[in-house]
Amino acid sequence: MxxxxxxxxxxxxxxxxxxxxxxxxxxxxxxxxxxxxxxxxxxxxxxxxxxxxxxxxxxxxxxxxxILSSRVVKGLQDLGLRIPSSVIMGRLHRYVLHWRQTTVVIEQPDPAREILSVxxxxxxxxxxxxxxxxxxxxxxxxxxxxxxxxxxxxxxxxxxxxxxxxxxxxxxxxxxxxxxxxxxxxxxxxxxxxxxxxxxxxxITMAQDEIRLRRPTDPGSVHVYCDEPPGLLFGGLVPKGDYVNVSMLGHGLPGRGLDQFLAALRARGVLEGEPERLCGCRPRVxxxxxxxxxxxxxxxxxxxxxxxxxxxxxxxxxxxxxxxxxxxxxxxxxxxxxxxxxxxxxxxxxxxNRYGDWLFRLWRRVKGEGLLSTVGQRTLMVEQQLAPAWRTHSRLLWYMFTGDAPYRSILLGLLSWPSLRNVLLATWRQPIPEVSQNP
Ligand SMILES: Cc1cc2nc3c(=O)[nH]c(=O)nc-3n(C[C@H](O)[C@H](O)[C@H](O)COP(=O)(O)OP(=O)(O)OC[C@H]3O[C@@H](n4cnc5c(N)ncnc54)[C@H](O)[C@@H]3O)c2cc1C
Missing domain, CATH: 3.50.50.60 (FAD/NAD(P)-binding domain)
Known part of the structure; x- marks a missing residue:
């Protein structure tokens, strides 16, 4: 009307x-x-x-x-509200990306932009x-x-x-x-x-669950996996006090995708035994x-x-x-x-979101097979040896994972000179830097 x-x-x-x-x-x-x-x-x-x-x-x-982005935290402050400490389950300062044999540690680029889990x-x-x-x-x-x-x-x-x-x-x-x-x-x-x-x-439908922690982990580190099951873009373990949220993002994920994801984590030695699954839902996004x-x-x-x-x-x-x-x-x-x-x-x-869609498509290609994948992996590994300010791709991944920057600015960052410079460094530097072992 x-x-x-x-x-x-x-x-x-x-x-x-x-x-x-x-x-x-x-x-x-x-x-x-x-x-x-x-x-x-x-x-x-x-x-x-x-x-x-x-x-x-x-x-x-x-x-x-x-996961609450820094703009939500700031938005609440602007309203004169403080999130009670009982609500805050974690203050996230690190993402650890496990990708095939590679482990990439991504530190919070700007500590003033607080990211919380609730x-x-x-x-x-x-x-x-x-x-x-x-x-x-x-x-x-x-x-x-x-x-x-x-x-x-x-x-x-x-x-x-x-x-x-x-x-x-x-x-x-x-x-x-x-x-x-x-x-x-x-x-x-x-x-x-x-x-x-x-x-x-x-x-589209997603899948997630909550599991209880069997051994202490860093309450500020989110672990991200992207290899299995097929169709997975990212699967994350988000710390929340005594629990961990397990959520998956992907396209055409199998119906029992979460089972497969958890089985893959067990095979990697990330989880000890059968995890205690405490909730479980298939929400729509x-x-x-x-x-x-x-x-x-x-x-x-x-x-x-x-x-x-x-x-x-x-x-x-x-x-x-x-x-x-x-x-x-x-x-x-x-x-x-x-x-x-x-x-x-x-x-x-x-x-x-259109830029975001483009970035997720690119990530799907990068995490697949072939030259793009090799270059992507090498770039992230080379960046691990650079000063934090030079780790452009790691920083961009932080913003992708947390949602803490507009997709357009992430894409522009990817096309910037510092980003291209690191790709060139990774392509020309031989041999491939030693790969750290999972988990
Ligand atoms: C798997 C998954 C993971 C996600 N992770 C994150 C994340 O980490 N960080 C993040 O920022 N976002 C995340 N999101 C997105 C986030 O959940 C939503 O964007 C957010 O909840 C939107 O808030 P909303 O108030 O619009 O809707 P909702 O949170 O869905 O709230 C809608 C409310 O309306 C009520 N309602 C519905 N119909 C009626 C009715 N007829 N009468 C009365 N009440 C009604 C419902 O009970 C509900 O409380 C995720 C989404 C999914 C699916």
Missing amino acids: NSASALPVLRAGSRVAVIGGGPAGSFFVLHLMRGARAAGRRVEVTVFERRRFELPGPAGCNMCAG FRGAGPKQGGLTPDNSFDAFLLSQAEAAGAAIVPERVLEVTFSPGEPAIVRTAHTQASFDLVVLACGVNTRPPTLFGMNYQKPPT ATGPASGYYGDRFVAVGDAAVTRLYKDGIGSALETARCAARVVLEHGISCRDFERHYRPVVRSIYHD
Whole structure:
């Protein structure tokens, strides 16, 4: 439902429904409340969230590897929030890439850009963590403290009619709202939106699990493997306190890909015996933008609109939520306002993803067989012997793994002189530097 006429900005007393209390929904509320307070307007916000983040396992979890990029950490600081120490499971300062016989240690290039690991819910299903450990519970509690009412129900449908407030229905309630913000992610069917042409983003399925640590490891090191099973781009072991998150990214991964990945780690001696698998899920991740993600009195944020390809989805949830909150306070809530002031932000994420797609395709080639692969391996090994400031490819891999830089800047870095110089060094220097042994 799109009108050419303008609808005013949110005024004092305007009612806003936020469907979904994951990061995008909570970030939207936090930015909206902050902006409204600064403008001297009191808006009424209701967040509908059916999940209970204080529960362990899938019931309380929005299913992700739980790496927070530095822009999320900074975004929270900008909101005046400090992530409680009980929520922080790890401070990541090193990635170790295991690639065939090669082990490449990638140190955090800029310690000021902090990268954290967290649990989205209260940890693995069979773990012993508490509600205090959940990142999403922390965010939602901050949204509540900022003044939002939380309704623990699933929204079933919303009806938009020209010139009228929208009607939001759950199984037990029905209420009218001046603005509806869809922050429902991509892992549930969105509510039926009568009067809108919303189509959720295309997705692919991933696999992940949590295992218990049998022996102490460095809590700040993520180990990345890329050899098995076929189709794997990266498989990561992300430390989270007494546990490790195991997640895989790839195309056409076999149905039992996680089993094969863990078996390969056992064969390498990385895991002792059969790992104790404590959770396990096959969440979906968006690979493109939604369509019809805004209209009169309607805007979708976070994954429900667009996400950063494969990495830092929480960062893009923050970016879209912050922008949408600004638009409804400063410009208006009509389709035209979102078209002019919100769509460019969604498109910039989508455009950057194209560079990301290109980089992941390149990585697939590099990690395969042949000349490109040999040159790639040699370059990383040669860089290990250079001063940290000269390790251009290692640094770029850090940003790929953490999602802590736009894909475009990673690609430009790859095409830069320091990058080419290291490739030349690796190609001309003979013999190939001694290869360190796995694991
Ligand atoms: C395997 C995997 C690993 C990932 N790893 C990372 C990572 O390490 N770092 C990172 O930044 N990102 C990661 N992501 C992406 C990240 O999980 C998402 O980008 C992020 O969760 C998006 O936040 P959101 O609020 O838009 O959606 P979600 O987190 O999915 O939240 C949506 C919320 O809406 C609620 N909801 C849905 N429908 C309704 C309804 N009808 N009524 C009421 N409530 C509803 C749900 O219960 C949920 O709480 C990963 C994704 C996957 C699949």
